[in-house]
Amino acid sequence: MGLLSTWLSRLASPHSSKSFFHRARELSHRFRGPRFSGALPSSGKERLLSWSRSIVPFAIVASAGGALALELSSTSSLDHRIEGKEQTGLLVQGPHKELPEEFIKELKAILQDNMTLEYDERHFHGNPQNSFHRAVNIPDVIVYPRWHDDVQKIVISCNKYKVPITPYGGATSVEGQTLAPQGGLCIDMSLMKKIKSLHVEDMDVVVEPGVGWIELNEYLKPYGLFFPLDPGPGATIGGMCATRCSGSLAVRYGTMRDNVINLQVVLGNGDVIKTGSRARKSAAGYDLTRLIIGSEGTLGVITEVTLRLQKLPQHSMVAMCNIQTIKDAANAAIATMHSGIQVSRVELLDEVQVKAINMANGKNLPELPTLMFEFIGTEAYLREQALLVQKIVSEHNGSDFVFVEDADAKKELWRIRKEALWACLAMAPNFEALTTDVCVPLSRLAECISKSKQELNASPLLCMVIAHAGDGNFHACILFDPDQEEQQQEAERLNHFIVHTALSMEGWSSPCFFMELERGCCSLGMVDVQFHPFPFPDICCLDTWDITLFRRSRGTCSGEHGCWYWQNEVP
Template identity: 80%
Template sequence: MTMDYDDRYFHGKPQNSFHKAMNIPDVVVFPRSQEEVSKIVKSCNEHKVPIVPYGGATSIEGHTLSPNGGICIDMTQMKNIKSLNLEDMDVVVEPGIGWMELNEHLEPYGLFFPLDPGPGATIGGMCATRCSGSLAVRYGTMRDNVINLKVVLANGDIVKTGSRARKSAAGYDLTRLMIGSEGTLGVITEVTLRLQKIPQYSVVAMCNFPTIKDAADVAIATMMSGIQVSRVELMDEVQVRAINLANGKNLPEVPTLMFEFIGTEAYAREQTLIVQKIASEHNGSDFVFAEDSEAKKELWKIRKEALWACFAMKPNFEAMITDVCVPLSRLAELISTSKQELDSSSLVCTVIAHAGDGNFHTVILFEPDQEEQRKEGERLNHFMVHTALAMEAGTCTGEHGVGTGKMKVLLLNLLRLLALLTH
């Protein structure tokens, strides 16, 4: 436990979020066991003290802020791998372990956990926000990859949401209820995860397009072709320019798609050739692909470091990162409509999308001490949210979650769904 101001300030301010901290926690605690978490929560419930669970602090929508002070429960000391069940292809872990750390442990066994959000994300936080990442198009989101949880409820009681069986029709699906609840229903203390075999072979491809709509159309056509692509990532010309500046690259500064194909060597190559044909039918050019391990890492490094590349253009700026999602058939329309608004703005805005599942992000760069720029960023953010919600079955967040940043638009999101149900 600590009441040190610097520690409390660190835990109370946004680490990766543009949302301002209005307060900081009164105390930060570092439990090392489920029983300690239960005692902390039970005491907080008795004295009506607010609680904020805290993991890797990589979330973007202000999830770890403490607007009412209270207790910050830092779960990072609970990071043990409790059991690895190779024949069942599952693993039981504590919430504080990072997904990258977990995958380092799993690699010698030929297994991996496929979700890949921000590099510092922890498994508990990934469950709480129902995260996903670039591999969700193939492996699904956190909802699809968690088998069972242990959770400390608001009164301190400990519950187990299921068994290690891969499926069950016995009673309510409490596991899925907890996934995405963002700490509002309980504190996650143990997670059983579904694992995957490391792919035998993979090919990474990149292709350029004259317009962002062409690129989005190819992403849609690829998914409709039935190809089991594992990643489809889209970047606009502004994002590619940022990558060139940050990495000393000389990539064509045009809308770009990146793909990954996995399977046997023959199958991965066959998929690559099919997508190359699809791209050529939609004005695609400069189709290149890599099979060498280092070349593939270099290509994905470009995408993984996209956010940090943005700061090469505006080193002292902050980034406002949007997150909307629509049915795949509406993605090209959403991106095209948003792109017109972004290009007409005075702010520098880049487009990045998990184009294989309709999830679309914009990085909006603004000077933190310029209130007018912040307001313009918020206007653009709201424009994209409202545009997505206006499309049938669109959502205000595909993977970042609600946090403190999207509480108001969550209500709008739910009202929109209610209107669809009643018509």
């Protein structure tokens, strides 16, 4: 009991920002949507964003604690710091052409005032605040459909005038999915946020793509149900599907592909398909649902999603412990998975990440590699499983093993884990961050993390590691001074080292420009071969140029992944 009290006292912080964050998030969702008319701009003069729009990126950051909220209290500060801005990332450029006036008139007839050509809105949508990647062009027009029919009409019009489309969700992705390399049209799905039907007995729900996973779970809670994926706060269901997201609960419930029953999709020529029924399984035909999930809009625009739900756990328990080395921590996580113990989360933080959390949140956690576990089930089962994990951890030089059952303490623990990136930024206020995202077979996790950590420690840059250790997925956050070219090059070198290390161990990396290394040139070429004769007219006919752009602008990080990029015709 004394040890638990010590841990809880370390968690206690006079700088808690929980209430402020929830208020900010509420405001950001309330005010999302169009604020400008669809008229052509009368001049080149830029308008300032309204406060309601500028609070969106700020709300994401504010929850990292009082100290960090003060540090990142301006939109411009956030723009420059989260994974780079201007010349600090991979610069993507595609051919751009002006939108025909007839096209703008058609959009106006379809959407009335739910569209804008204002520069500030276009710049906001075309320059994601949390991505290292940048594009030369930004969208030429932003539209806000309210209904499925709106989306279909928009796509038909875009196909008619050969205008590229970039649908846009919660924009929490860190891999550049909201970029618009060719300009064109951006479909902001924020107004399509209806929960259309809930089938409690079938444990499924039908939603529109703009519904946020946090809001969905708030709706489901009175029914004793929940949707078990937990990517970044602000993520929306459509973007989660398009990028095949996961999260810390994936070790128990799987990724997005395991939790979607069917999709409604508008194809490139405006045709609409439903990828399946509401039945839980089918052995008939192609698995179109899983084909679309993770395609990031290269096959169509998602307008409706049927999700598989789970029962809310009766009880849950969080356990934390310190381990002397990160390799021992990874081995302890692997041993836990091999033991057959049913954990719902296994998270690993290195000592630098723990230090960042302490600084950003006013905590006093031991600055050692740390493992976090979550167990769900009956109270007796929780205690039995936690004791088994404690034994495993002790065999890998673990110490300070504590169990947390208090609801507020558990929320606080997962809050600081979710806000790890923002905590990293607090350590170096004027620096930017490049984050990696790799996954290896579980048996290679300890080796991969250990090799990566050695390289990171040898670098003059400030670096930290955090992992979804239960399924072999880990991230490195590399901080660098954007004004120092040598530091940027060193950050990119470290990123390449980690990615190549993972690929050499039969793993994968989400950064788009490593797709060819992971899948091979022949695999990429097969996209062109397979989809040119595909019996969906005009659907994403990718040639070599398109494949290159697709390779450089995609990613499947476990944050939300807010959008899809696709094109109807090769320029």
